Amino acid sequence: MTVPVAPTRDVGWLVRRWATVAPDRRFLTWAPFDQPSATWTRAEFARDVAALATAFRARGVRPGDPVALVLTNHPDFLLAWTAATSMGAVAVCLNPGSSVDELRYALGHSGSIAAVASADRADDVGTAMPDLRFLAVSGSSGDDAVATLLDTEPDQGGRLVAADAPASIQYTSGTTARPKGVVWTQANCLWAGQVGTAHQGLGPADVNLLHLPLFHTNGLSYSFLSSLWSGGEVVLMPKFSASRFWDVSVRHRATWTSVVSFCLRALADREVPDAHAYRGWGSSSCLDPAPVTGGVPVVGWFGMTETVSHPVVGGLLHRDRPGSMGRPAPEYEVAVLDDDGAPVEPGATGALHVRGRRGVSLFLEYLHDPEATARAFTPDGWLVTGDRARLEDDGTLSFVERDKDVLKVGGENVGAPEIERALLAVPGVQEAAVVGRPDPMLGEVPVAFVLPRPGAEVTADALERSCADLLTPVKRPREVRIVAALPRSTLDKVAKAELRSLLAAESADG
Incomplete structure (x- = not known):
């Protein structure tokens, strides 16, 4: 007989437990750039969560209903x-920088019946989805302002939520023209907290500085849910800021933070104070103690929205090869396979696959897309990550490359097909190809090559306007080139490798 997963635990249980056993322990500190800090104890956080849940219920939200969050980093997001x-209910985490077109798609695709949005995006959310049951606004006043909802007297709440019930959805860029909705269950959320705590060695005394976007897996899973589980504290910044990073770190005695490579590059020339309390950082690759981190090691890891936490992670006590992602985590199965599906030998590169339990250690499904969900897995249950890794002689894994149609712009995944869709919306465009150009700060940025139809007049201004109307700023091409022809490979496909080589050569010369 299989024992049910967490039959007496859900996200609400975790919040209430800490409020009971450590009510006065500090849990959330908000560190804005232009206002004084604000702090919630475990009991205060639980009280505000219960008040907001009561307000949601009073406005018609029921179990299973999707509620969209269109918020920058702010306590209102976490609450x-x-x-x-x-x-x-199901929290639908959307990029607060999304265009109205992107919001319209995600709100409609998710079936969101209500939304919580920052004041500067509330009108756009209302335009994108005018039939929402209600729209709660962060940073405003009025009956449906978040601040007003928090004044609600909490009721006793509902029943325990089933472990396999959907809890959270994140839209992830990839090789399709529209992002896919990755569904996490209640069990996924508890898994994220428990495994993230173990991989970072977190405990009640730790202070996790969170500055990466909360609508991403890194901020939500690795930092917030790990701290929610471990009993420690989260210090939340509105966004990453190289000029403020060390001041906030020292003032709040941060012991741990998660960064992307962009953060490391931005901090490279910053003076590091002696008084910091860090014991470690997490990032995409292992690094020995270095001046940029204040002399603490960086633990490498690999994860994606579909894996919830880290299937590959570096050692906390026994450091792994610098530059590697670490080793397969004990909570997952990991394989590096050659083109024939056989495990590679040490020193060789192959496709990175991960196996776990759907709805627990791996995502449940792609929302409303059973075909894409099926394609994501091999017949014997391995998740195809779309990334390639090298198995080193010492057993560590090093990242080699991702699917070429997914760019990494300042730590954020950007799907080339999404950008190409916006370009093809311009009248007269026959074909569009988007590839990454090396960038010293962001890693790479999108560049578009556009082929007009014969006799059509297509301008760069029209293409850029379409991208501005349809795309989040990070997805917009940094350069648009109108060309008379595109290089071709077999089956008349665009040879994007040649375009990448062209941009790499120009960058090297420039």
């Missing part, structure tokens, strides 16, 4: 996400 998931 709304936790309130929705703890009452059995």
Whole structure:
């Protein structure tokens, strides 16, 4: 007989437990750039979550209903996400920089019946989805302002939410023209907290500085859910800021933070104070103690929205090869396979596959897309990550490359097909190809090559306007080139490798 997963635990249980056993322990500190800090104890956080959940129920939100969050990093995001998931609703995490077109798609695709949005995006959310049951606004006043909802007297709440019930959805860029909705269950959320705590060695005394976007897996899973589970504290910044990073770190005695490579590059020339309390950082690759981190080691890891936490992670006590991602985590199965599906020998490169349990250690499904969900897995249950890795002689894994149609712009995945869709919306465009150009700060940036139809007049201004209307800023091409022809490979496909080589050569010369 299989024992049910967490039959007596859900996100709400975790919040209430800490409020009971450590009510006065500090849990969330908000560190804005232009206002004084604000702090929630475990009991205060639980009270506000319960108040918001009660307000949601009073406005018609029921278990299973999707509630969209269109918020920058702010305590209201964490309160709304936790309130929705703890009452059995589904938190739909959307990029607050999304265009109206992107919002319209995601709100409609997810079936969101309500939304919580920052004041500067509320009108756009209302335009994108005018039939929302209600729209709660962060940073405003009025009956449906988040601040007003938090004044609600909490009721006793509902029943325990089933472990396999959907809890959270993130839209992830990839090799399709529209992002896919990755569904996490209640069990996924608890898994993220428990495994993230183990991989970072977190405990009640730790202070996790969170500056990466909360609508991404890194911020939500690795930092927030890990701290929610471990009993430690989260210090939340509005966004990453190289000029403020060390001041906030020292003032709040941060012991751990998660960074992307962009952060390391941005901090390279910053003076590091002697008084910091860090014991470690997490990033995409292992690094020995270095001046940029204040002399603490960086633990490498590999994860994606579909894996919830880290299937590959570096050692906390026994450091792994610098530059590697670490080793297969004990909570997952990991394989590096050659083109024939056989495990590679040490020193060789292959496709990175991960196996776990759907709805627990791996995502449940792609929302409303059973075909894409099926394609994501091999017949014997391995998740095809789309990344390639090298198995080193010492057993560590090094990242080699991702699917070429997914760019990494300042740490954010950007799908080339999404950009190409915006370019093809311009009248007169016959074909569009988007590839990455090396960038010293962001890693790479998108560049578009556009082929007009014979006799059509297509301007760069028209193409850039379409991208501005349809795409989040990070996805917009940094350069648009109108060309008379595109290089071709077999089956008349665009030879994007030649375009990448062209841009790499120009960057090297420039």
